[in-house]
């Protein structure tokens with residue numbers, strides 16, 4: 001390694017030369033208490049920015065050891081520090097240092113969710129910020145002096161300001177880490193208590209607007225209050241003055257395992273509750289309003305998504321033989337209907353390992369959800385291939401342990417199959433299980449039940465690794481996120497708009513790299529999809545997202561955040577080129 005003076009002298013030497021000469025600054029430069037690494041140099045001033053890392057020795061950063069003594073704590077601390085680096089860089093602003101991205105300095109910090117991400121890495125002996133910079137140019141000419149003050153002054157000062165632990169933000173940092181630890185503690189307790197989700201009293205579920213994930217202003221929002229009959233209490237490892245007593249006890253609504261129905265008038269907050277639960281699979285930042293809305297980690301939102309592709313999924317438990325005798329045992333289509341797409345989503349979620357399904361009437365296919373007595377009379381069993389979820393959901397719970405939370409304001413037939421019924425009224429939940437039972441007894445639905453084959457749980461399809469290929473044109477790997485809506489994967493774009501539980505574009509990039517890794521390195525022995533997901537999770541557990549790309553251990557891994565296995569599976573299932581090996585389906 002050379003030192004920062006060396007960087008300055010190279011920059012002076014290449015000042016005024018063509019942009020390509022910036023390649024000469026790649027390398028490592030030490031300074032007192034740390035090092036700057038220039039890992040990747042952009043090709044021109046308009047290209048994606050250059051990638052650099054700033055590492056501070058532990059003895060310089062002085063991060064309190066107790067704030068990273070466990071994985072959960074370390075991830076929370078890293079997320080907190082990434083946010084600090086982002087604000088330090090923003091505070092300094094992006095002075096105009098030339099054309100294109102000249103002068104840009106940024107870091108891939110998070111939004112409302114706290115995720116394991118590549119942006120900051122804390123270890124026993126150092127802390128490292130992985131940043132992006134736009135190397136300054138006028139026309140195509142290098143502005144060496146601008147680059148020098150940007151890299152060795154602005155960048156390093158910002159990172160030091162953000163990462164060196166100081167009393168001014170010590171309390172905030174500790175509270176952040178403790179809050180995330182509390183949330184993960186609750187998640188760990190859910191299964192033990194026979195619960196699928198928890199919504200704390202005092203939570204603020206609605207968001208500021210349809211395009212903002214921030215909380216609705218406290219004056220406008222109706223705070224959450226659990227029905228008495230569903231209230232549970234946890235003793236958290238850390239007190240949190242906004243939600244707990246001195247002793248760290250927190251109360252709220254515990255949704256039990258089984259079939260839970262959320263009913264209520266239109267606009268009374270049903271979907272808002274379900275959405276909070278959907279994102280409750282991730283921890284949230286303090287002040288989000290949903291920081292103590294915690295769902296079991298295997299919760300998967302199921303919805304209809306017509307026109308998607310389906311590759312050899314056994315839909316027969318929900319959709320039997322189609323007109324003209326077409327079997328649905330290994331069903332493929334390039335253009336699914338509402339009901340087939342939702343049936344596929346259910347089978348795929350179960351295949352990936354989920355045992356907790358979330359469904360909202362707003363985004364469900366009605367004919368897959370219900371069929372009432374009158375319709376059963378008019379359209380006989382022989383000419384209706386669909387067995388609605390209504391006739392499967394109890395069986396799924398009782399035989400396979402699959403729980404469900406269903407928002408169904410429009411159909412009382414589900415009263416017959418629900419374990420728990422929650423009615424939302426003026427944004428407040430009431431438990432009305434007893435009432436609903438009574439109504440089901442006095443007003444029978446007169447539907448015909450039974451007579452169907454047992455539900456067939458998926459057994460794991462075997463993907464053909466050659467069909468997972470992110471190469472484009474002349475063999476260049478192309479993996480890019482389109483916001484949270486899609487993944488550019490080679491020549492394909494994987495449509496992720498209906499995969500709702502993606503919290504961050506960096507998760508989509510990580511999913512793209514996961515698929516690449518799976519296809520290239522993990523599938524020689526033809527594992528089935530659940531095994532492939534296990535292997536990816538093992539890698540993520542051991543190496544975190546840093547292990548997904550192949551730039552090596554001493555390099556900026558890219559802007560990545562850890563995805564769940566369910567979203568990795570969802571992307572693979574939507575990859576239009578995916579081929580499932582013959583004979584292994586169903």
Ligand code: ADP
Pocket residue numbers: 205206207216220221222223224264265266267268269270271272273424427
């Ligand atoms: P539903 O699914 O019952 O029709 P939504 O959940 O879509 O209702 O909510 C309707 C509107 O009410 C949304 O604009 C939402 O932001 C708002 N809202 C939801 N919950 C609350 C709340 N607790 N306090 C204030 N407004 C809320």
Ligand code: MG
Pocket residue numbers: 270271272362
């Ligand atoms: Mg709704």
